[in-house]
Amino acid sequence: MQVIEADKLGKRYRLGVINRGMLYKDIQSWWARIRGKEDPNIPVHVAQNPAAVRGDEFWAFRDVSFSVGQGEILGIIGRNGAGKSTLLKVLSQITAPSAGNFKLKGRVASLLEVGTGFHGELTGRENIFLNGAILGMSRAEVRSRFEEIVEFAEVGKFIDTPVKRYSSGMYVRLAFSVAAHLQPDILIVDEVLAVGDAAFQQKCLGRMDEAAFKEGRTILFVSHNMASVRSLCTRVIMLKSGRLEVDGEPGPTVDRYLDQGSVDWDVSKRTGSGRLRIGAVHLEDAGGGRMAELVAGQPCKFVLGFENHGLGPQDRVTVGLSMHGAGTDLFANYSHYSGREFSGLPARGAFEFAWPSVDIVPGHYTFGIRVFANGDQHTGERLDTPPPFMVTIHSSDFYGAGQHGGLSHGVMLVKGDWAVRS
């Protein structure tokens, strides 16, 4: 039995129109139009190219059609910006589609975040009821599962303490526990599983599995964690630039996703002499398996494929990788820093940069690549500077207790032991 049917769904955003947010600016634009003058608030790229006014809109995804049967666990994968999150928001009814329609059968609950609506002044008990109601449960339903929720959350005697006094681990466990005990017919889940300590994450995955297989619930699951997509989902759809690219078995679809390499180059934007060109770039884990994203605290390898267009055996090449994010430059590592210059490069090959441990706070970061011949970045011949690319670092249980500070507490993750000396 089909419980979700999406027909040519699309979501359009109007650039520049949203978030103008000021009455006087709208009046200013209107007044300019009346006098036949140029609108002072029009986005610059539109003003420079009036023909692009139609380009003032942007489709997060378009023409997405699929259906889901009861009891399926459908994984939705794709790169950042592929439209996954927007699709989830539309299916969760947080925002309306701009085109097409979808139909649902049964009760739907969506978890784009755990603990939505938690209020610090309220006790754990009160928050369980409030959060349950926000997620669509009646008070009677919450009451009937109350003991289970408290037990799963492992908060025990603190249940009547205001949650503002909870540790962040307890807070997250309580929030997830409410979510895990929802009993909707369709559950829509964003990467909320990337919370809590490793053991708790495992427990949550088990709970989802159980919900689908034993209780016949349908689950839509968006994740960057290919391992859990592979093990949990019964079917996977892959979005690419807002289009539905693949709809099929988890194994092959995940493989195809990872095989694309991690970076889509816009070849026209590169600079340099071109005697060597960086080609496909991808990420590998410690075992050499491909990854779409990095995991905080784990080792990884950047594999930068290249094509040699005329470097001779004498040419010495130095290659560098830089990382940027959180408004700053995080590092640049040129191979000559560690005395490595490469000569006698083959016609095709790859540079490898092994990073022993990605001790960086989870988030989206930009990476840049530079390749020089016969000198360093100041004196050498610039061979290639491909455009920067974005890589996501997703969270892991870095400190072993399911917690870490956000970006506002610094970019680095540093392991250390705290103790008291008397």
Added chain:
Amino acid sequence: MQSETDRSAGGWDRVVSAKSGWLKLDLNELWRYRDLIYLFVRRDFVATYKQTILGPLWFIIQPVLSTIVFTIIFGQIARLPTDNIPPFLFYMCGLVSWGYFADCLNRSAGTFTGNANIFSKVYFPRLSVPIANAITNLITFGIQFSVFLVVLGYFTWKGAPIQTSWRVIVLPLLLLQMAMLGIGFGCIVSSLTTRYRDLAMLMGFFVQLWMYASCVLFPLSLYPKEWHWLLVLNPMVPVIESFRFAFLGAGTVEAYQLVSGAVASLVIFVVGVVVFRHVERTFADTI
């Protein structure tokens, strides 16, 4: 959000489409979320109460202080007439009833901006927020109103020229009208603030002005009768006058005023809900 129960078409419980319908209000759905409304009321009440030292006492102190200030400024200094009612009672009656409307209006007006975080993460009928607000405010009103009744009792005992009549039974209707007007107008403002943030800044000032135009500080009888129709275009005027007429026995209440007030409130309520329902479809895109 566009949704409808349409079991005839293949047994789907919910069909969400890009086409926008302006006039659909899913009351069934709101009813299914009644527990959420109850819990919102509870949360708001408990949270307000826990965060202040004096707790619910504030609900009492606030109108009493305002009444004292108004009694001094408008009663003692400006010497505005009060239909022969003791000024303290006159102002308190106006302020307590106005307070309920103003609270409904102010809180409904902040629905989208104040709940952006929740609204962008989970779906539930958004109207449950202003409805819950109107109920929470009813609790506040209840406390303040009790104080008013105590003051009223005191003045009656002292033999002040007031006549509380059987007409007080209209109280629920007056409250309903204020709730509808407050929610309706608040929904319009809330919908506009998603586009024009500046409006939020004007609200406080606007509500203040509206109060001065609503016969809270002076009786309608202060004005010549031939101008009453103009003042009564403001739907709060008949509400406040009726309130005083029922509880204090002084006020100018005529049938046409009641009808015009009720119709205006209903129209504003419907327009507000319709606009609100339209904006909630894409509100999450603008944050």
